[in-house]
Amino acid sequence: MTANESKDPDLGRVQFLTVAEVAVMMRVSKMTVYRLVHAGELPAARVGRSFRVPRQAVRDYLRNAYHDAG
Numbered sequence: 001m002t003a004n005e006s007k008d009p010d011l012g013r014v015q016f017l018t019v020a021e022v023a024v025m026m027r028v029s030k031m032t033v034y035r036l037v038h039a040g041e042l043p044a045a046r047v048g049r050s051f052r053v054p055r056q057a058v059r060d061y062l063r064n065a066y067h068d069a070g
Contacts, residue, residue: 016045016052025058036061 019037023030036042037051042061044051 015055017055017058019051019053022053022058026062 017025019030019033022033022042026033033042033053034051037044037053042053043057044053
């Protein structure tokens with residue numbers, strides 16, 4: 001166990017996705033994902049020059065963005 005995991009044990013269980021993986025999952029362009037991240041609508045961690053998005057954040061976003069067409 002690393003020092004960070006001892007402070008927040010759940011952090012080690014978070015699954016991160018790349019912007020490209022999120023785009024495929026949501027069936028949108030990478031630019032759309034970047035816009036969501038920069039607008040604060042989709043949380044992301046900056047790793048060097050790229051972003052990583054928690055898988056659960058994508059699921060939550062999609063669940064909250066769903067509108068019943070009926």
